Every structure is written in structure tokens, then in C-alpha cells.
Amino acid sequence: MATQEIDLRGVRVLPGLLGPEAQAAMLADLREVARAAPVMRPVTRRGPMSVRMTSAGRLGWVADRRGYRYEPLHPETGQPWPPIPDSVLAVWRAVSGVEADPDSCLVNLYREGAKMGMHQDRDEGDFSYPVVSISLGDEALFRVGSVERGGKTASIWLRSGDVAVMGGAARLVHHGIDRVRDGSSTLIDGGGRINVTLRVVR
Template structure:
């Protein structure tokens, strides 16, 4: 594991997870996705997202024409979300030891061509708590701006096993994924990238 990097206030831990740890975490996430299948949500304007999503934890993030929010049940199966696996909890406890226990882990599945526009994570009630973001699979070009839309941004390639902590003054920074480097990792069956963001919601 390398020393942490700072990207406009976001702390990035390159290579935080070993290959064996990544494989174990992926197995946990495949179990989560078997219980709570990823879906491609639509924005409040009805536009389908290019990223498929699911969640684990007490609450899961959902998006549809009613807006962005957290719900206790999967929007299609109606079942409660599965519990957050210990492998994810361990990363939270290692990098956000002073934070409250995470209540949700949003799991984003990027296949080739998927991206995520600049956005803020602001649907949580307690914005003093950080977001811990884990990258698995193909490399992704991560872009971070300021807390207002527009203005300068900075970018870095995130690789499988990297972890970011978005907190403090950067908690409401606009951030997104511009593109995926398809085929840069053989971790995920069928290729692509999984990004997990652990959050305190209430």
C-alpha cells in the first residue's frame, strides 16, 4: 500500500486492498448482488443511468422520477437490503475510525462505456460523516471539483484496490467518473468495475 494522496481534499489510498482482499470482497459483493440484483435507475427527469446499482445495509439509495432518496427495500424485489459484509466494514473502520457505523453501501457496476457525471453526495442527513469509496476491477478516471458547480477540477486514475475518503471540506465536492479503461483488470467476471461507497445516512 502506498502513502495517501490528496486530490482537492479527497484522500486517496492507492493499493489499499491486496489482490486476495479484492477477491474476497468481490465474492461478498456477488452474494449481495444475487440477493439484491443491480438495476439501472433513471434520473428524476426519466433518463436511464449508464451504471447499474444495488445496495446493502439498513438503507439503500434509489433514484426514479420521484427523486433521489434512501429506502429500506429493493425497489424491484421489495425485499430488505442484505447486510453490509464484514470485508466492507473493515475498510470503513480502518479509514474512518472516528465516524459512526455505516448504514448503507451503494454498489455501482460499471461496464464498458459507463460513466458518472459530476455530482454531490448530499442525500444524507449528517454531512459531517465521510463517504468511503472502494474501487474494484477496471481503472476509472476520477474527477473532483469544488463545492459549487463549475470551476477547476482535477483528475486521477483509480485502480482496483484503491480507496478514497471523501470528508471534511471536500464532503460536498462535485465528483464523478469520466470513463473506464476497459480490460485493464481481470478481477470482475465479464470485465468492468465495481465501486462501493459506504455512507452514514441518518
């Protein structure tokens, strides 16, 4: 059951927004996304990322040695990304506070000690739209800083079913995942964490 909203340096964290049945249903939908658009381990200029990822929607987020960008086709299959599942869209519509639906849904899979360094989500064309992030599976230590790099940060353990909304003054804050608590959830076969991130790219 959802508990009271938490303000983490301007990021809205909605603990337990998705109950167990909703989490399981969303996971099943994401498996279908991964069947149509297989997960990849991106290789950037700094080397391979520790997370694996895929996307749904009109545009998918792609990272390679040329940089970061949105593309309409899966880089390995050459096929369009599958539609964003209704279960995922329902969360966006419930918490985003905007009329437009997202045109990109990034699905990150964290296994085997994967983490995500501090970064900004700034590859989109209009920062007036929020970024909505859904956590499934193992707990993850989510760290939030400021719009400027460096300085003070604050952290919270995100649990399966939690949702975070980065909008307004917090739309461009630096944020990352320091570590994942292996075995803290039984939702995903073989363990691990899935993070679903929704964005309006335009």
C-alpha cells in the same frame, strides 16, 4: 501493496489499500449481496443511468423519475437490503476516522462505457460523516471539483484496490467518473468496474 496517500483537492486517495486477495474476497461478498438484491439500471428524470446498482445495509440509495432518496426495501423485490459485508465494513473502520458504522452501502457496476457525471453526495442527514469509496476491477478516471459547481477540477486514475475518502471540507465536493479503462483489470468476470460507496445516512 499500499503506497503513499494522495490529496486530490481535499479527497484522500489511498492507492492499493486492498491487495489482490482482499479484492477477490470482497468481490465474492458483493456477489452474495447481488444475489439477495439484484442489480438495477435506475431510470431518472433524465433517462436511464449508464451504471447499474444495488445496495446493502439498513438503507439503499434509489434513483427514479421521482428523484433520489434512500429506501429500506429493494424497489423490485420489496425485500430489505442484505447486510453490509464484513470485508467492506473493515475498510470503513480502517479509514473513516469515526465511531459510527455506515448504514448504507451503494454498489455501482460500470460496464459498456458507463460513467458518472459530476455530482455531490448530499442526500444524507449529517455531513460530518465522510463518504468512503472502494474501487474494484477496471481503472476509472476520477474527477474532483469544488463544493460550488464549475471551476477547476483535478483527476486521477483509480485502480482496483484503491480507496477514496471524502470528508471534512471535501465532504460535499462535486465528483464523477469520466471514463473506465476497459480491460485494465482481470478481477471481474467479463470486465468492468465496481465502486462500493459507504455512507452514514441517519
